[in-house]
Amino acid sequence: MIAEDFKIDVSTLTRWFNISMPVTVLDVRGKSDREEWSIPGSIHADVYDKLKADDEHALDEVKLDERKPIVTVCAAGKMSLKAAEILRRKGFDAFSLEGGMKAWNYAWNTAEIVLHDVKIIQVRRSSKGCLSYIIGSGDEAIVIDASLDPQVYLDLVRTNGWSIKYVTDTHIHADYISRTGELARASMAKHLLIDKAEVNYPFTHVQDGERIQIGNTPIEILHTPGHTMESTSFRLADDAIFTGDTLFVDGVGRPDLKADYDEAIKRSKLLYSSLSRLLNLNTNTLVLPAHIATAVPFDGKLITESVGNLAKKLDVLRLSEDEFVKYTTSRIPPTPPNYRIIASLNKQGSYEGHNPADLEAGANRCAIA
Ligand SMILES: [Fe+2]
Secondary structure (H helix, E strand, C coil), X not given: CECCCCEECHHHHHHHHHCCCCCEEEECCCHHHHHHCCCCCCEXXXXXXXXXXXXXXXXXXXXXXXXXXXXXXCCCCCHHHHHHHHHHHCCCCEEEECCHHHHXXXXXXXXXXXXXXXXXXXXXXXXXXXXXXXXXXXXXXXXXXXXXXXXXXXXXXXXXXXXXXXXXCCCCCCCCCCCHHHHHHHHCCEEEEECCXXXXXXXXXXXXXXXXXXXXXXXXXXXXXXXXXXXXXXXXXXXXXXXXXXXXXCCEECCCCCCCHHHHHHHHHHHHHHHHHHHCCCCCCEEEECECCCCCCCCCCCCCEEHHHHHHHCHHHHCCHHHHHHHXXXXXXXXXXXXXXXXXXXXXXXXXXXXXXXXXCCCCCCEEC
């Protein structure tokens, strides 16, 4: 909804993107904030300090197309409002994104694929690149790695005529608050986790090699430790493998979170053998990861690669175990902000008293590229 004071909310901008409406998104944050995370297709003007100083000429150098509406964005929606006001005075059709990137953190879109009699919906948080999945077969579905309000999944499932039989996480996430427990309660679905998971809430245990059934479709559980000790992949015959943060389309998981150096080496070796197991799958199997390192565009294109393509594309997958351990432990990226608290809340299964938007702001850092 567009307010009289020229603010636009996240759901309106999402709708504009979904209908491919021409719009210029102008990011007015500082350079380092911009590098951390951004809106796909947005342009950047490094004018934060000028806006803060109420400089009416802050945007004079920025080239903008006057035929398109302009949405200005900052961290929380204050400087962007100043920018929108300046642009309005210059005659542009400008709006400020309400709540800024903190609100945009929850903007999402979907992509779908049908494989035989199974439909997979990839639910993507655009800014953080968190990917969750709904796998539907017959009239049943499983939701993997829910990271958005449970209502998002409930609506998608209802639209497809499914009921949620199981919900699960590929691992104890450290970069966002899992909504899987809430979704289990809202849908009456069984909350599955691998028996290795060390959490403080009750769950239905599954083991490596076990199969669960969704409609007519069996899904095999694979214990793939390394990124975390309980990391799990879910295999849909030779069609698809849901790899969590073990294998991405642009890299592999990081083995060090919550680990000291010796532990990181141990995890790195486990990750190596888990990846070897995944690479032995049929080469046409589609890898569907839990994250992507970049913002997800509103293009409806599934983020995936076949096992065979990844084996060719990613040099890291062709290293010996020793080389792999050296490579992964020497390229550990900065730790995600608030990861300790997020991981401990996910272990508890409740985030009561905490605001996920405050804890989750910023890009995902689960991968080694
Ligand atoms: Fe992770």
